[in-house]
Amino acid sequence: MQLTRYLLQWSKNVTMPAATLATSSSFSRSTSDLIEKYSRFSPSPISLRQFIDFAQKSGNEKSSFRWLRQEIPTRLANMMKEMNRFPDDLLSTASTSLVTSWYKTSFEEMMRYRDVPVNNDITENFTETLRKIVVRHRNVVETMAFGIMEWTEKMSRKKKVFSETDKENIQYFLDRFYTSRIGIRLLINQHVLLFGDSADREPNLYGSIxxxxxxxxxxxxxxxxxxxxxxxxxxxxxxxxxxxxxxxxxxxxxxxxxxxxxxxxxxxxxxxxxxxxxxxxxxxxxxxxxxxxxxxxxxxxxxxxxxxxxxxxxxxxxxxxxxxxxxxxxxxxxxxxxxxxxxxxxxxxxxxxxxxxxxxxxxxxxxxxxxxxxxxxxxxxxxxxxxxAIETVPVFNSTTTEQYRRPHLSGDWVAPISSSSQTKKKRISNKSKS
The missing domain is CATH 3.30.565.10 (Histidine kinase-like ATPase, C-terminal domain)
Structure with missing residues (x-):
């Protein structure tokens, strides 16, 4: 019920002057300006109880539409801004560029619904757009993995060594990037399964839950x-x-x-x-x-x-x-x-x-x-x-920026070489003698 009240209250505060579906040519700002705008919003994590209450009780397609047209672009924009913190060599790889283009396209498609009135045609088109986003992003994990692999190979060819800061930043980003993807997919699947084609629904589930x-x-x-x-x-x-x-x-x-x-x-x-x-x-x-x-x-x-x-x-x-x-x-x-x-x-x-x-x-x-x-x-x-059981959702802010800028701190303990490393050296030495 809390989620339902939140959706209804949010929808009352949204102005919808346009009479038809917006097109990219009618954008009052460039895509980059819109990404900047939406990245300043914080995502709104919700709990499994809220998901279920919305699906079982008073949830309806129009309320879901009004909330998702704000929430999904917010989560997409937060991740797109964070991706810009990548090194240029990584952003320029073919795979990473492809992932970036997918996010940009999906964000632009969501922007078509930002100021439109709610009617059956609009909600039907919106659900179909969400389906297309799921299909477009289905290989994001593998493609991003290849992007990282392409980057490491490029670094190797240039005889560059990854610093501990680089490793920590990649781990930090990928954890956040994939967590965000999990959340976006759950939001989309909930809407599509609840309000889309009934043939896709599992009889014992409310959406994916x-x-x-x-x-x-x-x-x-x-x-x-x-x-x-x-x-x-x-x-x-x-x-x-x-x-x-x-x-x-x-x-x-x-x-x-x-x-x-x-x-x-x-x-x-x-x-x-x-x-x-x-x-x-x-x-x-x-x-x-x-x-x-x-x-x-x-x-x-x-x-x-x-x-x-x-x-x-x-x-x-x-x-x-x-x-x-x-x-x-x-x-x-x-x-x-x-x-x-x-x-x-x-x-x-x-x-x-x-x-x-x-x-x-x-x-x-x-x-x-x-x-x-x-x-x-x-x-x-x-x-x-x-x-x-509440969503864990990353948000891009000043703390995130500081994390990427922070240098790796060297250890403040004097530690001996591990026995396992010494054992490996002995084995190599023995092999070379034999």
Whole structure:
């Protein structure tokens, strides 16, 4: 109800003098001026409870239209301004330029609706525009990944070395950029699924959100699909042992929360892929009898937690710290021509970083603990109360600018060379002697 009241109040304050759909030629300002204007607005994050209340109770298409025509350009403009903080060498790569053009085109299309009156034709056109934006941006993650790869190759050819500041800034930006993309897609999908063609709707969902999401069922589905891929590649796959514990209602054998099933599936599928690959490669001679993956699903008063435990050999602390770095992957890096023949994002090094963003987007988190030589435990945290599962949305402001300008601080501890580094040097030395 709070979201509905907010939309209605906002719509009363909007003047709509134009009688027809605006065109690019009728812009009173250039696109760059409009981007500057909208980037000064702050996005308005909302909770899962507000999403559901709007969809179930008094939400209507015109209220959604009035809010989204302001909110989506605001989020697009904030990210476009932040992209301008990129180094010129990165902005000039073919892939990054393509992503920039997609955002610019989508922003311009949204601007066509900024001052128009609300009627059925306008809302129908608006919904179709949102569909086109989703299609246009469907390869943003992969294309941006290639843009970063093109930049690193360009730097390598120039024999330039990335500074720690460069690495931190790229990590900082990509976290914010992809989080913003997750949020924009959810807003668009909610509108399109609620008010678009009814053939696209899932009967148990309100848009993309399930008011009674069975966490165990989503986890099982992610496991089954990951197992299928694993069996294709390794001719075997670890089984899963799942235990569900509901602290809130001990008589309920399931865990149900208000959540977006596609987000949860994305995270679980990635974790199962990693766990299966590690397990199969750590036990190469026992493909038909590898240790199972243990899964624990719990629901408390504040958090819903999913623990995924494998016996895939784990990793050292040094390696584990890099698992959330973009472009760090232990799988072979694919070419663009391989995109249709590999698992989603395999080899790009984006699986775990993106999974953590999906978990964090609605107030949760993803954490990993690993035992070198044994296995890895991964924890997915989700908010149990839907009113506390609020969007995490980046905003471009003076603090953001300062973050990109801030130099990397050198360490203020005197630390010895790690034993692992010394061990590696000894191995190299021994190999050269032999």
């Amino acid at each position: 399930d008011p009674n999401c069975d966490v165990g069922c989503v986890v099982q589905e992610a496991y089954d699909n990951a197992k299928f891929l694993c069996e294709q590649y390794y001719l075997g796959a670890p089984e899963v042992k799942m235990h569900v514990h509901n602290v809130v209602n001990e008589h309920d054998p399931t865990v149900n929360i208000i959540y977006c099933p596609s987000h949860l599936y994305h995270v679980c599928f990635e974790l199962f892929k990693n766990a299966m690959r590690a397990t199969m490669e750590f036990h190469p001679d026992h493909a038909s009898d590898v240790p199972p993956i243990d899964v624990l699903v719990t629901k408390g008063h504040d958090d819903c937690c999913i623990k995924v435990s494998d016996r895939g050999g784990g990793a050292s602390r040094e390696k584990r710290q890099r698992w959330f770095e973009y472009l760090y992957s232990t799988a072979p890096r694919p070419s663009r021509g391989d995109a249709s023949r590999v698992a989603p994002l395999a080899g790009y090094g984006y699986g775990l970083p993106l999974s953590r963003l999906y978990a964090r987007y609605l107030g949760g988190d993803l954490e990993i603990q690993s035992i070198d030589g044994f296995g890895t435990d991964t924890y997915i945290y989700l908010r149990s109360p839907s009113n506390e």
